[in-house]
Structures are given as structure tokens and as C-alpha cells.
Amino acid sequence: MTVRSQQGSIRRRLFIQLAAIAALLSILLFLVVRGLAGSAAEATQDGILAASATSIADALRAEGGSVTLDLPYSALSMLGSVNQDRVFYSVVAEGETLTGYSDLPEPRPLPTLSSNTFQTFDYRGEEVRMVSVTRSVSTGVEPVNVLISVAQTREGLAAVTQRITTFATAAGVGFFLVATALSLWAAQTALAPVNAMASAVTRRGPADLRPLTTEAPTELQPVVEALNSFIARLRASLQRSEDLIVEAAHRVRTPLATVRAKAEVTHRKLQKPEHRQTMREMIRAIDESSRSAGQLLDHAMVTFRSDHLEPENLELSEILRETISRLEPTAELKDVGIECNYPAAPVPFRGDWLLLQSAMVNILDNAIKYSPEDSSVHVELTNGESIRISVTDQGRGFGETDLNSLKSRFTRGSNVSDIVGSGLGLTIADDVARAHGGYLEITSNQKGQGACVSLVFSPQ
């Protein structure tokens, strides 16, 4: 049975949350890397442009009362050594272009002696970055303000930014993948004790009500304790029911025997046939009740001894012989013959005498009960690949009933309502077989009528 709670899987929730955090961190990483590296690249370009403009400014001099310039080779070649961007420059003295590109726009705001101006704008069809510096050149009369601007296209910067973006993307994606894999692993690991506990509980047999001893982490300790206390209460409750049944059966059986004896006596005294008939039916009902009570007691005994099995060395042929001799009187009453087949060698077996006998009694009793008069029941003990005690009758078989359901308590064949029975016999036999590591095999006879019920054990 699968329980689907509205809360969903903890693992999935844990994983999704961790993955979401990883995604967030990855995006953050991407933005930080790209932002930092991008501004570093821009700062590099700005730095070189400023160096270029400054070296031009340093080469300014006054000559014959006017400003002139000996443009240093390095001023422009340094720009070419970093990338292959286009370079523009202008030197303007008092509004008059001394040299360079006269159509370069005037910088806004105007640079001062202490601070340069950096600008980005479109020029000649391409985005350019321009730095402007100002210098005051003394010409003898009065100082002339000279404005030097150096501009460069940003293709190199774009290429660098592109590379950085690619790198940042790769780093982000890589980080996300690793973090996601790790969160999957973390979620798995965190829930491993829960899974271990669940499988420890699942692996248990239906009757195993021992307390859970799995090592559990602190967080799961309350769950384990709650589960164990629940198991203990369940055990106690089951024990009480069993006790009640046994007690009830015991209390009922003794008075029933008294009632039956009295009924027998009364039956003999009665003259009228219809009274005698009624009394016979009463006796039959009493028989049924006392048989049920007996079997309930048997069942309780089997359950108890199975739980605390104390095996001893036995010989199966001997148990079978004694069982048959116990039931022979019952069989003779119905004119049912019992044919036996034993192996020549003894069949050693480790088990509980009482339980095994109880199982055989129940199987054989069933066979005799459902056998028609003047027929025979065939009992065979074989010791081959497995130890097998088969009881075959010539009765009516099980009809349409599901053969496995017969092992459950109080389930009887669909065609036996006219015969006294509790539906506990095969349950007892099955419990015993399983307590000894075997199983009960129920088949309808292949040839003709009848059923075959076998106790099957592995050889020891």
C-alpha cells in the first residue's frame, strides 16, 4: 500500500529547495563575475586612454607665442598594442582645433585640471569611449587652455566582455550542475536513516511484534519510540484477545460436556420420534460447539508454542503412527479405512512434538470427516528432496474455494455447510508448518474426487 500524503516527498522538497538555492547562487555568481570583470575591462580601456591623453598633454609646448604639439608616437601606438580598435583624437586650444579630428564632439562636462572626463557615444557609426583632459599652456602672454580628447572604438572591449560572459555562463552552469548533484546526494543521504527504518519495518513478518532496535539519528528517535510504544500496545491488545478466546473456550467446553451427557440420557428416554429427532439435532449442535472450543484452544496453544518454539529431536514416522492410532476409532465409526505408507528408514526431524501432532490430527480428522462411508484415506510419509506428509481422501474436495484462503482462520470450503467444522483445522496445520520452516500444500485430487493436503518441510 502506497501512502501519498499532501506534503509530497521530503527528498523531492529538499532537493528542489537546494537546487533553487543553487540556481540563485549561480545567477548571482554569473552577475558578479561578469560585472566585476566587465568593469575591470572598462577600467583598463579608460586607463590606457587616460595615459594616451596625458602623454599628449605632456607634449604640449608654447612656440612663438602659440601652442604647438609634437604628438608622441607612443600616445597612439600604445592604444594599438592592446587591441585593434580605431583611434581618434583632437587637440583644441581656446575653441580652435590645433590638430586631430575636428569633428570629435566637445566633452560634457568639461574636464578640469584635477579630473578627466570619460564619455561613451556614437561617432562615425561606432560606439566610442572618449577621455578628455585639459592643460593650461603658458605662451608668455597669458596661459592658454588646451583640451585634449582621445577616443577609441569598443570592439576590443566587446570581445573581452563576450569572452567574460561566456566564461561567467560556463562557471554559473558548472556551479549549478555540481551544486544540484550535491543536493541530490545530500537529500539522499539525509533521508537514508528514514529509508533504513522503513525497510526494517517492512521486512518483518506479519507476526513479528518485537520492538524496533534500528540505530536512528536523534531526529528520528521520537518516531522510533512512538512506533515501539505502538507495537507494545498492539501486542498487549492482541494478547488480551487471544487470552479472552482461550478463556472463553475453556469456560464453555466443560459445561458443554455436561449438557451433552444429559442430552444423551434424555435422548434415550424419549419415545416420540419427533422429540428424538430434535434431541439429536441438539446433540449435534453441542458437538459442533465443543469441537470449535477445542480447536480454538488448540489454535491458541499452537500460536503460543510457535512463538516460543523449543525444538527437540524427533522421528516423524513415530508421531504419524501414534496420530493415526488415535484417530482409528473415529475412522472405524464411519467405516473409513486408513492406508499408510512409511519410508523404510526413520525420518529424523527437529521440532515440537505437540505442534506436529496437532497439525497431523487436524489434517487427518478433516480427511476422515469429509470422507464418504466405506472409503479410505491414504496417508504417506516421504523423505526425498523434501519431507512430505500427504493425506489424500476420497471426499468431495474443496469445490470452487480459493485453496490458499483455506489457511485463514474460520474459512471453510464452499461445499461443506452440512458438516460440523470450525474452519480452524487447516489454519492450525499451516501455522505449525510455517513455525517449522515448511508450508502447507492443499490440492484437489487430480483423479476423481477428493483432496490432498500435505505438510512439506525441508529435510534436516
Add this chain to the structure above:
Amino acid sequence: MRFACILAAIGTVLLSGVSLAQGFEIEERVVYDATQGDAEIQVLSTADRAVFEPILLAFQAENPSITIDYTIASTREVMKAVEGGDAQFDLIISSAMDLQTKLANDGFAQTHRSDATLQMPDWARWRDQIFAFTQEPAVLIVSKSAFPNGNVPTSREALIALLRDEPERFLGRVGTYDVRTSGFGYLMATQDARMSESFWRLLEVMGRLEPRLYCCSGAMIQDIRSGKLALAYNVLGSYAAGELARTGGFEIVVMEDFANVMLRTALIASNAKNVDEAKIMIDFLVSLDSRPDLIEASGLPALDADQLAENAALRPIRLGPGLLVFLDRLKRQSFLRSWEASITQN
């Protein structure tokens, strides 16, 4: 470089520079008609027809469906044509690395990536827009008659010492580019100045010897051969090698302290109409090293990284924004002023 001369192209189509009615002057225009198909490519180049024709014919042999419209102009006119924007060309081939760099930097070039271009060494391309396909060192050429016993200087220091020690021997017999008119001369002079302080000392020494200034390598070689010049400094090596093979009479010296290597480059114009054909031609040009026959026929040395590795003195001029420095108006002014002050002392 060359004065604009309008020559009729032989064989195929006859056109004149005037009929182009564009804001720049051309020297020559040749059309190589395709034998099949109607694809076309318009090339604007600084390379002389004699030099480039074998390459063009080999290209057409591989791509018979492409008609090549080949226009020759000076480096300065090429720059003017492209920057002006009213001329329509697909492929720009020029020996002026600085001007090509400026074209690409100012957005007049298209990006092209192919297996062929990606195999090129890094120093031979810039922005995947400028592609070098030759490496041509600037060399010293000396007249054999002026140096009958050998003893040719192989470094700038040795050259300076020689010119200083024997002024009477070299007075009026030293030649170099007039960097005011020659783009190639200016490029080489600025690179020299960048590489070594000895350049200015060399100029000073040459200035005292009443140097002859030239517009182009051809005239310098002419005068070396005739004996007018004893030596000429910073001649285009590939051109000199071609002339030497034809006529002889002089010696080529690759300086051992360092020799600037000019890279002839091609780029696809941003307003190109026949981009696919231009790409095919770029791929053809950059794999020139696999065609020794064309190197032989054109006299253009293909890219050869092994040669550069063997001879550490060979320094290819670095493509990139550094080349823009000497195109700066003020920088050019001050450089030319210094140059003039050194070279013209009387």
C-alpha cells in the same frame, strides 16, 4: 610620387584620366576584359602596371569571369579619391601604409575574414581590414664605380663615419628622397627617426654634402647607374632589385643595424560594389607566397616570416594607430621643419 601622366591603355580599353571627371588625378587605367561571365572588380592601386600586370593576369586566369578595371594613381591621389568619397572602387592597393591605416581607422574599409587571411601573421593585417601581401625593405644602393674596392658601409654608423671622413669624395653625390613630396620617403624617414637617433646625425652629415633630393626610386637608380650619385639612401628595395636584375651597375645594401620593411597592403573600400570579387582578390594577393612565378615576374617579394626571423635587422613597419602619428598635421610640420633644417644647410 609620379607626375600625373595620362597614358592610353593598350589592347583592351582606352581611357583618359580627364574623362573620369573625378576629384583626383590618375596615371593610367587598364581594363582586362573577362573571357567569360560579367563579374567585375575595380582596383585603385599605386603599383605600376609593369609590376602588377603578371599578378592581375594570374588572378584572371584563376577567375576568368572577372573583368579587372585597374586604375593607377599616386598614394596621395589614392587617399584623396577614397576620402573624397565620390570615386567608386572596390579594392585599394597602396604602398603607403600610413595612409591605408588612416583609411581603415576613419572607416573607409570593410572587414574581411577568410581561411587565407586568418593564416596571415598578426603583424601583416590590422582590424581584418588592411592586408599586407609584400615585404619590401628600404635599402642603400651604391654605385660600383664609386666603391671599386668594396668597403661598402653596412650600418648607419659606418655610413656616417664614411661621409664625415671623406666629404670631398661624396660632395653632391649623395641622394635620398625628398620627403616633402614623396610619401614613401616620408614614411621611411619618420620610421628611421622613430627607430634611432643616428638618423638625424646622418641627415646632418648628408646635409653638408649638398645632397640631391628625388621624388622616386627610379630617378635615383638612374643617377646611380650614370655615375652622378655614389650612393642613395632609403631606396625601395624591391624596385632596386628589379632594376639591378635588368641592368646591373650598382649594389644593394640592406643595412645591418636595422632596415625598415614596407608592407604593400590592400583593403576593401567601405563603398565597394563588388565585395565578393574584392574578397577573392584579397585572398589571392595574401597567398602570393605560394606563387614563386608571380614573385619572379612582378619583382614583389611576398610575405616571408622565415626571412624576418633569420635577419633580425629587418623590421616590418607596424600597422596600427602608431602610423597615424606622423600624419598628424603638427607632427608633419615639425618633422619636415627639422628635416629641412638638417638636409638643406646652405
